[in-house]
Structures are given as C-alpha cells and as structure tokens.
Amino acid sequence: MSFPLYLLAMAVFAMGTSEFMLAGLLPDIASDLDVTVGTAGTLTTAFATGMAVGAPLTAGLARRWPRRSGLLGFLLVFSAAHAAGAATSSFSVLLATRVVAALANAGFLAVALTTAASLVSPDRKGRALAVLLSGTTVATIAGVPGGSVLGTLLGWRATFWAVAALCLPAAIGVLTGIPARRERKEAADRPALRSELAQLARPRLLLAMLLGALVNAATFASFTFLAPVVTDNAGLGELWVSGALVLFGAGSFAGVTVAGRLSDRRPGQVVAVGGPLLLTGWAALALLADRPVALLALVFLQGALSFALGSTLITRVLYEAAGAPSMAGSYATAALNVGAAAGPLVAATTLGTRAGNLGPLWVSGLLVAVALLIAFPLRGRVLTHTTVTP
Structure with missing residues (x-):
C-alpha cells in the first residue's frame, strides 16, 4: 500500500475521533454552556446531517481543484472549526462550528x-478503502476513549483542542x-459534472448505496445506544462502557482488515457469509445482553462483521461509480x-416501548434483514468483482 494512504488514514483518525467523541462529553458541554443534555445532543445530529448533505456539495465544489489542495483545505477548515468550538462560550456558535466541521469532514472524506x-491499481480499491477506514476504527479504539479521559481530566474544551492539533501533522x-503535478493534470482531465451526476441514474450504483446505508444504519442504531445496555442490562459499571466501545472498535479494525483482502474479488462471498452472521449476532446480543461475558464477546464480533x-x-x-472519478467518494x-x-x-x-434498551439491537437486526432481502435476489447484479468501465 502507498505511504500517502496512511497519511490520509491519520486525518480520518482525527475526524473519526471528533465524530464519536461527543457521546462522553455531552453532560459537561450542557453544564458549561447552560443548556439541557437533550439540546446538547443536537450537536451530534447537526454533525451527521452536515456529513450526509455536505459530501456531494463539497465534492462538487472541489472537483476541479487538485486533490492535494482540496484535502489540505478541508483539513485546515476542520481544524479551525474545532479551535473555534473550543474557544466559544455560546452554544449557538458551537453548533455552527459542528456544521462547518461536518462539511469539511464530508469534503475531505469524499x-x-x-x-x-487512484493511488492503487484498479482492482485493489477494497484494500485502499480498508487502510483509509482503519483511521475510523482506530479512533473508536484509542481516540474516543482517550478523548473521554482528556475531557474528564481537563474539560470538554481540551478534547476539541486536541482534535484541532491532531489535524496539523496530517x-x-x-x-x-x-x-501536486499529477494532481493538476487529473483535475483538468475529469469529466463534466453533469456526466458524473448522471451516474446516479445507474440502478447498480443506487443499489450499492442503499445496501451500504442500511448496514451502516444498523451499526449506528446499536452503537449509539450501547451504554445503557452495558450498565443496565448487563449490570456492569460505567467504566465498562469505554471497554465495550474499545472492543467494538477492535472488532471493526479486524473486520475492515479482513474485508480489505476479500472485497475486491469476492464481495458476494463476504455478503453471503457475513450478512446472515451479522443478522444472527444482533439477535443473539439482544437475547444475551444480561450475560456480561457473552455481551462483550458479541460486541467485538458485531464490530467486526x-x-x-x-x-x-x-x-x-x-x-x-467509476464513471464519476471526482464524485464517487x-x-x-x-x-x-x-x-x-x-x-x-x-x-x-x-x-x-417494552423493548427498552434492547430495542436498538432489534432495530439493527431488522435493518440487516432488509438489506439481505434486497441483496440476495440481486447479488449477481452488484456483488460481483468486475469493475465498471467509465
């Protein structure tokens, strides 16, 4: 793998830490800025919404820029947004900085x-994606717990300053x-924006996006509400929440690493084996949540799958989306x-509802089931190793 890939993964680590770190900082932020915890929770919603909306907007804006210039610009804006958030005493300003940070994060990731x-041969995109996403998985293993500890010791602002500083070496x-020279040539050779947007009319692309969204929805449905399952259902202490998050992150790192070696040539097999196991795992986690050993083992397994x-x-x-080289990301x-x-x-x-804390686990299973019901009848159309010629 190319060394610049690992530099990009370092930046994704900083951004992943920012995306997940608020879970442990919201009470402190709410108290410091004199708002309710529920109001402080809108910071998470604002970030996720900014990411979803901002990805195509920022990618379209930067599509004619050399990639190095775009990556550097988005990184510096992301860092500046966290510095501004750390310095403000206004919740409204902090909320605005989260939206700006989300837009910069979306643009950078796209x-x-x-x-x-583009840094690897055309048949190794899965390997390259695995290296890049390892930054996010390492963030859940080290960045988020580290940010939580830093916030506990020095306050939530210290965590924001730390994220801003992490962006600089990246x-x-x-x-x-x-x-830079090759990037300028590639920027000039990219197809027209209308041509790239027209790729969204391709059923195979829309199907792949839908399946990816469903599986990620299942992941975040349970990951977001894992803390009460650990403390209430399993009866573990609050410190075990961080331990469970680290296990989930370690599993996700293992899953991305293994999938990176299989997803280019055997995507159908990964879905055929991993999909039913993931569905079964969410159900097992809901049924065995009151057994700490089983819970922690399944958290690792579900992170990997x-x-x-x-x-x-x-x-x-x-x-x-090979026909949309600047918009595919x-x-x-x-x-x-x-x-x-x-x-x-x-x-x-x-x-x-009556499901209580276990409800999100059942939702995750339902979302995976929907994805599998869509994927299996159509697996020959999208889950093949053949590449698409622009």
Missing part, C-alpha cells in the same frame, strides 16, 4: 476516498505526500452518513 482509489503529511460487510458494500459504490460518503443519521433516529423510537 476526496480522500477517490484519492485512495495536513503536513498531505502537503508532502500527495504529488458490521465493518467487514459495510466496507465491502462501500467498496462496491466506488466500483459502480461523495456518493460513498453520503451513503455512509445517511445510514449513520437514520439508524439512531429509528432506534430511538423503540426506547420507550
């Missing part, structure tokens, strides 16, 4: 996905690791974040 695919890496299946489907988006990013925003919203509706 450009990074297409850049990662920016230097992008500046020195992405070749969720990211293996999700990254494979997002790789298919990149293949199916934004289509993949939008699919991921539509799922990330929709999953928790659907799961939240079950918390007040």
Whole structure:
C-alpha cells in the first residue's frame, strides 16, 4: 500500500475521533454552556446531517481543484472549526462550528476516498478503502476513549483542542505526500459534472448505496445506544462502557482488515457469509445482553462483521461509480452518513416501548434483514468483482 494512504488514514483518525467523541462529553458541554443534555445532543445530529448533505456539495465544489489542495483545505477548515468550538462560550456558535466541521469532514472524506482509489491499481480499491477506514476504527479504539479521559481530566474544551492539533501533522503529511503535478493534470482531465451526476441514474450504483446505508444504519442504531445496555442490562459499571466501545472498535479494525483482502474479488462471498452472521449476532446480543461475558464477546464480533460487510458494500459504490472519478467518494460518503443519521433516529423510537434498551439491537437486526432481502435476489447484479468501465 502507498505511504500517502496512511497519511490520509491519520486525518480520518482525527475526524473519526471528533465524530464519536461527543457521546462522553455531552453532560459537561450542557453544564458549561447552560443548556439541557437533550439540546446538547443536537450537536451530534447537526454533525451527521452536515456529513450526509455536505459530501456531494463539497465534492462538487472541489472537483476541479487538485486533490492535494482540496484535502489540505478541508483539513485546515476542520481544524479551525474545532479551535473555534473550543474557544466559544455560546452554544449557538458551537453548533455552527459542528456544521462547518461536518462539511469539511464530508469534503475531505469524499476526496480522500477517490484519492485512495487512484493511488492503487484498479482492482485493489477494497484494500485502499480498508487502510483509509482503519483511521475510523482506530479512533473508536484509542481516540474516543482517550478523548473521554482528556475531557474528564481537563474539560470538554481540551478534547476539541486536541482534535484541532491532531489535524496539523496530517495536513503536513498531505502537503508532502500527495504529488501536486499529477494532481493538476487529473483535475483538468475529469469529466463534466453533469456526466458524473448522471451516474446516479445507474440502478447498480443506487443499489450499492442503499445496501451500504442500511448496514451502516444498523451499526449506528446499536452503537449509539450501547451504554445503557452495558450498565443496565448487563449490570456492569460505567467504566465498562469505554471497554465495550474499545472492543467494538477492535472488532471493526479486524473486520475492515479482513474485508480489505476479500472485497475486491469476492464481495458476494463476504455478503453471503457475513450478512446472515451479522443478522444472527444482533439477535443473539439482544437475547444475551444480561450475560456480561457473552455481551462483550458479541460486541467485538458485531464490530467486526458490521465493518467487514459495510466496507465491502462501500467498496462496491466506488466500483459502480467509476464513471464519476471526482464524485464517487461523495456518493460513498453520503451513503455512509445517511445510514449513520437514520439508524439512531429509528432506534430511538423503540426506547420507550417494552423493548427498552434492547430495542436498538432489534432495530439493527431488522435493518440487516432488509438489506439481505434486497441483496440476495440481486447479488449477481452488484456483488460481483468486475469493475465498471467509465
């Protein structure tokens, strides 16, 4: 794998830490800025919405820029937004900085996905995507718990400053690791925007995006509401919440790594094996949530299966959008974040029902079941290893 890929993964690590870190900081933010915890929770919604909407908008804006310039610009805006958020005493300003950060994150990830695919041979997009997404999985293992500890010791503002600082070495890496001359030529050779947007009329691309969104919705439906399952249903202490999140992150890293070696040539097999296992795992987690050992083991397993299946489907988006070289990453990013925003919203509706804390786990299973019902009859159309010729 190309060294610039790992520089991009470093930036994705900083951004992934920012995306997930609020779960442990909301009470502190609410108290400091004199708002309710529920109001503070809109920071998460604003970020996810900004990511989903911002991916195609920012990718379209930056499509004629050299990729190095686009990546560097988005990184610096992301860093500045966190510095502004750390310095403000106004919740409205903090909310605005989260939207700006989300737009910058969406733009960076959209450009990074297409850049990662261009840094390897056409039949290794899955491997490149695995390296890139490893930044997100490492964020759940180290970045989020570390941010939570930093916030506990020094306050939530310290975590925002830390994320802003993490972007700087990644920016230097992008500046020195992405070749500028080749990027200028590629920017000039890209097809017209109308031609790239026309790719969205392709059923195979829309199907890959839908499946990726459903699996990611299932992942975030349970990941968002995992804490009460750990403390209430399993009866573990609050410190075990961080432990469960680390296990989920470790599983996701393992899943992305394994899928990266299979998703290019055997996507159908990954879905055929991983899909039913993922569905069974969500049901097992709901049924065995009161048994701590089983719960923690299944959290690791579900992290691995969720990211293996999700990254494979997002790789298919990149293949199916080969005719949109500058917008393909934004289509993949939008699919991921539509799922990330929709999953928790659907799961939240079950918390007040008889299912209680276990409701989100059943929702995750239902979403995976829907994805499989769609995928299996059509697997020959989209879950093949053949690439799409622009």
